[in-house]
Amino acid sequence: xxxxxxxxxxxIFSCFSGDLAAQPWSGVLSTARATNWANAGLxxxxxxxxxxxxxxxxxxxxxxxxxISAGASPATINLAxxxxxxxxYVLLGAGTxxxxxxxxxxxxxxxxxxxxxxxxxILNVTGSAxxxxxxxxxxxxxxxxxxxxxxxxxxTMTGCSGxxxxxxxxxxxxxxxxxxxxxxxxxxxxxxxxxxxICGDNNACQFGSDTGTNNHQVQVVYVNSVTGSGGGxxxxxxxxxxxxxxxxxxxxxxxxxxxxxxxxxxxxxxxxGLEDLTVYTTGSTTNYSVYLNLSYASWVKGVRFIGSGINxxxxxxxxKNCLVLNxxxxxxxxxxxxxxxxxxxxxxxxxxxxNNIMTSGVPWEGFGSNEANVVAYNYGRDTFTMYYEVNFxxxxxxxxxxxxxxxxxxxxxGDNTWGTHDLDTLFRNYWSGWDPPYKxxxxxxxxxxxxxxxxxxxxxxxxxxxxxxxxxxxxxxxGNQGFIFAFDNQGNNDPLVLASSMRWGNCDTVTNTCRxxxxxxxxxxxxxxxxxxxxxxxxxxxxxSFFLAGYSSINCTSHPSGGTGLNxxxxxxxxxxxxxxxxxxxxxxxxxxxxxxxxxxYVNGTAYDIPAAIAFKNLPIDANFQNSYGIVSSTWAGGTExxxxxxxxxxxxxxxxxxxxxxxxxxxxxGGEFLMTASTATTISYALASNPGSCGxxxxxFPDVRMFDEAxxxxxxxxxxxxxxxxxxxxxxx
Numbered sequence: 001x002x003x004x005x006x007x008x009x010x011x012i013f014s015c016f017s018g019d020l021a022a023q024p025w026s027g028v029l030s031t032a033r034a035t036n037w038a039n040a041g042l043x044x045x046x047x048x049x050x051x052x053x054x055x056x057x058x059x060x061x062x063x064x065x066x067x068i069s070a071g072a073s074p075a076t077i078n079l080a081x082x083x084x085x086x087x088x089y090v091l092l093g094a095g096t097x098x099x100x101x102x103x104x105x106x107x108x109x110x111x112x113x114x115x116x117x118x119x120x121x122i123l124n125v126t127g128s129a130x131x132x133x134x135x136x137x138x139x140x141x142x143x144x145x146x147x148x149x150x151x152x153x154x155x156t157m158t159g160c161s162g163x164x165x166x167x168x169x170x171x172x173x174x175x176x177x178x179x180x181x182x183x184x185x186x187x188x189x190x191x192x193x194x195x196x197x198i199c200g201d202n203n204a205c206q207f208g209s210d211t212g213t214n215n216h217q218v219q220v221v222y223v224n225s226v227t228g229s230g231g232g233x234x235x236x237x238x239x240x241x242x243x244x245x246x247x248x249x250x251x252x253x254x255x256x257x258x259x260x261x262x263x264x265x266x267x268x269x270x271x272x273g274l275e276d277l278t279v280y281t282t283g284s285t286t287n288y289s290v291y292l293n294l295s296y297a298s299w300v301k302g303v304r305f306i307g308s309g310i311n312x313x314x315x316x317x318x319x320k321n322c323l324v325l326n327x328x329x330x331x332x333x334x335x336x337x338x339x340x341x342x343x344x345x346x347x348x349x350x351x352x353x354x355n356n357i358m359t360s361g362v363p364w365e366g367f368g369s370n371e372a373n374v375v376a377y378n379y380g381r382d383t384f385t386m387y388y389e390v391n392f393x394x395x396x397x398x399x400x401x402x403x404x405x406x407x408x409x410x411x412x413x414g415d416n417t418w419g420t421h422d423l424d425t426l427f428r429n430y431w432s433g434w435d436p437p438y439k440x441x442x443x444x445x446x447x448x449x450x451x452x453x454x455x456x457x458x459x460x461x462x463x464x465x466x467x468x469x470x471x472x473x474x475x476x477x478x479g480n481q482g483f484i485f486a487f488d489n490q491g492n493n494d495p496l497v498l499a500s501s502m503r504w505g506n507c508d509t510v511t512n513t514c515r516x517x518x519x520x521x522x523x524x525x526x527x528x529x530x531x532x533x534x535x536x537x538x539x540x541x542x543x544x545s546f547f548l549a550g551y552s553s554i555n556c557t558s559h560p561s562g563g564t565g566l567n568x569x570x571x572x573x574x575x576x577x578x579x580x581x582x583x584x585x586x587x588x589x590x591x592x593x594x595x596x597x598x599x600x601x602y603v604n605g606t607a608y609d610i611p612a613a614i615a616f617k618n619l620p621i622d623a624n625f626q627n628s629y630g631i632v633s634s635t636w637a638g639g640t641e642x643x644x645x646x647x648x649x650x651x652x653x654x655x656x657x658x659x660x661x662x663x664x665x666x667x668x669x670x671g672g673e674f675l676m677t678a679s680t681a682t683t684i685s686y687a688l689a690s691n692p693g694s695c696g697x698x699x700x701x702f703p704d705v706r707m708f709d710e711a712x713x714x715x716x717x718x719x720x721x722x723x724x725x726x727x728x729x730x731x732x733x734x
Contacts, residue, residue, distance in 0.1 A: 024543040025425075025458075028504060030534045032245065033423055033454055037403045037547035039240050040374035041323050041352030042297050046271040047168055048086040048110045056325050056354050057567065058273055058299055061112055064088035070095020070121075074103050074129065077113070086110025092277065094120035103131045106260055106269040106295070115277025118304035118328075118708050119579065122278045130286045131279070134269055134294025134319070136258045138163050142232060144173070144253035151241035155255070157234045163259045168267025169223045170258075170296055170320055171238060172347065175251040177202070177214040177397075182252055185214035194496065195528035196246045197451055200368060200397020200419025205451050207417050207490045215254070216398030216419060218369035219243055220320040220349035222296060223257075240350065243371050243401050245531070258294055258318070270296040274303060276710070280333075281308040288315035288344075292322055299323035302710030305342065306625065307361070309334035312344045317367070322351040326568060326710035331361030332385060333625060335649035335703065339385035341365035346396065348373055355568045355713065357612050359656075360703070362389050363409050368396025368418065374547050375402065379612035380409030382656035383435050384703075388442050389413075390435035394421050394452075403427065403546055406593060408610045410435045413447045416490060420451035423532075427546050428459045428593045430607040433471050433484075437655055437678045437685075439464065443471060445484045445508070448501060450492030454522075454532045456502040457485070459542045459594040461603035463509025474510045484508040500525060502534050505542055505595045507606040514595035514606065516540050544591050556596060562587025562716050569716035571611045573618040579709035586614055587716050611713060619706040621659065621673060626701040634666065634695035640677065641666065641688040645700050654679040657704035658686075665692030673704055 025034045041055025050059035064084035068077060070093055077097070080090045081104070089112035103123075105113065113131075115121030125131070140162030147155030155173075157165075165171070176182075177198045179191025190204035199205035201212030221238040228234035236255070247253055259266055272295060281289045288311050292298060299322060305313035309332035316322060329342030342358040345351070346367030353375045358364065363380025375392070383390045390410030394402070397419025404412065405427045412431055414421045426446065433445045445462040448455050462484050463471055476483035478490065484506075487498035503520035507513070518536045525533040544556040548566075562570060569590065572582035589597065592608040600608040609617070632644045643666075648654060655676050660667040666688070678685040684700065 025546050027539050028458060028537045028542065029425070029456055029502065030532070032532050033456055033502065033534060034425060034546070035243055035372050035401045037372065037374050039350045039372065040547060041321065042299065043321055046110060046297055047267070048271065050087055050110065050271065055352055056323060058112070058301065058323070059087070061087055061089045063091050064111070065090065067091045067093045069093050070097060072097060074099050074101045078104050078107065081105065081111055081113060082107040084108060084111045086271065088112075089114045092116060092121045096122045096124055099123050099125040099129045099131070100127055102129045104135070105131065105133045105272045105274070106135050109269050110271040112273035112275055114275045117276050117579065118278040118302065121276070122280050125279060125281045125289050126283045128285050130288055131274060131290045133272055133292045133298055135260050136294060137261055138259045139256060140165060140259070141254055141256040142234065144255050145233065148242070148247040148249070148253070150243065150245045153239055153241045154235065154237045157236060157255055158232045160232045160234065164265055165223065165226050165234065165236065165257055166265050166267060167223050167225050168270070170268045170294065170318070171221050171223050171236065172256045172318060173219045173221060173242070173253065174215045174256065175217055175247060175253040177216055180214040181250060185252060193528055195453075195532065196244070196422050197420050197453065198246070198398060199451065202419065205416060206419050207415070207449065207492070216369055217244065218347050218398060219371045220318065220347065222320060260294065268294060268296050270298065272298045274300045276302045278304040278306060279313065280306045281311065281313065284308045284311050286311055288312045290314045291317070293317040293319055295319045295322065297321045299325065300327060301325045302327065304328045304708040305330065306333050306705060307331040307340060307342070309336045309338045309340060312340050312342070314343045316343070316345045316348050316351065318347045320349045320351065322348070324353045324356060326355050326713055328357045328706060328708040330359050330703075330705050333703070333705070337386040337650045337652050339383065339387035339389070341393070345370055345373065352376070353378060355612050357616050357706075361385055362387060362391050362393055364392045366394040366396060366399050366402070369398040370402060371399070372401045373403070375404050375407065376547065377406040377610050377612060378409070379610060379616055380407070381435060381616070384650055384653050384655045386652045388435070388438055388653060394424065397421070399424065404429060405546055406591065406610055408613050411442075411444055411447070414449060414452035414455060415447070416449040416451050416492065420453070421455070422452075423454045425456040425458065425546065426460055428591050429461075430593045430602055431460060431462045432464055432602070433462065434464055434468065435655070436468070437676055438653065439468055443482050444486060445471060447486045447489050448497050449490045450488050450494035450497060453496055454500045457506055458502070459505045461507045461593050461607035463603050465602045470509050472510065474508065484510050496529060500529055500532060504537055505540060507595050507603050509603055512604060540595070542594060542596065556591065561589050563718055564590045564716045565718035567715040568713040569611055570714040571614040571618070572712045572714060573614065578620055578707060579711045582714070585714060588614065615712045616706065619708060619712065621657075621704045622707045623701070625705040626659070626703065629700040629702065631663070631695050631698040631700060636688065636691040639687055639689060640685050641692065641695070642683050642685045643695055643700065644683050648682060648684070654684070658684065659701040659704065660695070661699045661701060663692075663695045663698035666695035666698055668692070
């Protein structure tokens with residue numbers, strides 16, 4: 001199954017259908033600096049024979065059993081899940097379910113837990129409970145004796161212990177960090193080889209102070225076959241092939257796996273889905289509300305996460321080919337000043353995070369040891385936390401070949417807080433450099449800290465939108481803020497960060513140009529870095545996408561409005577009845593960001609809002625999650641209204657949208673949403689064209705959690721010879 005599924009995707013998604021070796025990034029990036037990102041997301045076929053039409057669309061399923069009524073216990077839900085066969089879903093009715101013990105998605109494979117929509121079904125997760133996709137029952141490991149070349153799909157294992165490895169299991173391929181070897185990677189010391197330096201939780205390479213193991217390079221593969229018996233040797237075939245070029249016997253490579261049952265000899269759970277409900281976390285004592293772990297080809301889709309502020313709403317770990325699609329995250333409903341990332345990824349391979357709204361916390365955190373994942377078309381904003389960062393943080397060691405495409409948020413940081421990163425690519429993102437209203441704090445665009453090497457930034461638009469303070473420096477080094485790009489910013493004296501970086505076709509608000517400059521291409525590296533140099537591209541006409549390669553029929557020069565064929569690109573912007581009856585919708589240009597884009601509202605016209613941003617700006621506010629704060633007094637000056645408010649929460653960094661009731665003059669338009677332009681421990685400011693008089697005695701309603709349903713995203717039908725124009729376009733001021 002495995003190699004056939006991957007071959008099918010290569011045929012479908014290659015821009016050059018006659019040449020499987022050709023990739024959409026060919027001619028821009030060297031083959032050493034990129035990979036086949038069409039592998040990310042759901043495979044074309046699941047082990048049970050179900051098929052997925054594309055990597056972001058799960059297979060169709062039928063209901064199993066009767067609908068479970070609100071109030072049913074987690075035990076009842078678990079029994080229903082375990083009783084279902086593959087290709088089915090368990091349906092939860094409208095209402096609230098108290099999840100005070102964990103829901104176990106791993107008791108079977110190929111089953112979806114589906115709600116009656118996020119506005120209808122609420123899972124109230126509390127205490128030590130969470131929704132768990134995988135169980136770690138027993139672990140096995142073997143030494144890895146042969147099969148180290150990039151692209152290799154087989155290896156020989158010896159010296160095995162633990163439960164027997166079987167086909168259908170997930171194999172975690174690991175090796176010791178640079179300079180280490182032996183049992184437990186305990187022999188040696190961190191050694192910078194001048195190229196792919198893998199190091200983490202080690203003072204030799206980190207800015208922080210953590211300690212840990214010395215094996216941060218991990219690729220998760222799916223086992224197709226295992227031959228051998230007893231203690232081995234075993235011959236194992238897997239897919240896809242090896243990504244990294246530095247696998248070597250001297251690094252003590254190790255293959256490990258974790259069984260999901262006491263008997264062993266059990267394939268990994270696969271094809272399990274969580275869909276169409278709200279996960280509301282209160283009083284939690286766990287690190288996450290949903291844990292998508294130790295699973296193959298599973299997904300979380302159409303879920304509204306409202307987090308407690310002390311945990312990550314969704315964590316992904318030690319899994320492969322998983323999908324996170326069309327979700328809405330509000331991380332800190334407790335308003336307690338913590339800064340949980342809506343989504344945290346670690347030890348993941350070939351997974352796809354697509355078209356999500358991420359608010360109220362650092363939007364995305366890379367937790368290390370990730371390879372060949374795609375994080376695309378996600379929208380992050382409003383980090384009203386103690387941590388002033390609307391930031392995609394590649395935050396831990398061992399990440400490689402990640403693709404970040406089409407995202408819209410403030411900042412990207414490949415930092416060395418806990419170690420090194422290599423070979424990640426930023427393509428056609430809009431990095432605004434800030435998160436209003438605190439635009440003067442940590443204002444920056446793209447930051448590569450020490451040991452973030454061979455990084456690619458292609459076709460991005462970087463800089464604040466209209467009416468904001470511009471970033472002031474194009475290229476910076478240690479300790480600066482206000483930059484478009486920074487290299488080795490935490491001051492570890494690693495000149496290879498800048499020397500090895502590939503920048504091509506990025507647009508910015510400091511130079512006010514889109515830069516295709518040979519001086520920003522690492523065409524002449526030296527020493528061990530030579531294999532990763534990149535020729536100066538002979539093209540400035542960038543592809544539409546580095547992973548949506550099947551959409552080469554879209555003309556990336558004329559930028560039509562819509563007509564993509566993507567089933568999440570068109571967005572409903574108003575409803576007769578939410579969410580079932582859409583009145584007007586809007587399809588953005590595709591691609592929405594890049595040097596060949598014109599007429600957009602950001603970065604000199606080179607960037608439009610992506611679908612998730614359009615959805616956020618038009619989704620109704622859910623009054624069920626608003627608190628009331630009394631307005632003591634108010635002042636107005638020069639188009640800004642400042643309210644003095646009693647009992648404000650999270651006084652460190654309050655921001656985002658709010659509503660006002662009780663004073664008509666200050667609530668114009670009535671029932672509208674206002675966006676904070678500044679705040680203190682006792683005040684909130686917002687734009688108001690004229691003096692409304694006193695607002696004292698009114699009420700501030702905050703926070704503005706959105707009502708949500710993934711039906712807001714609609715199929716953007718292909719336009720044939722000419723894509724469709726947007727229909728029923730509405731404009732909402734924010």
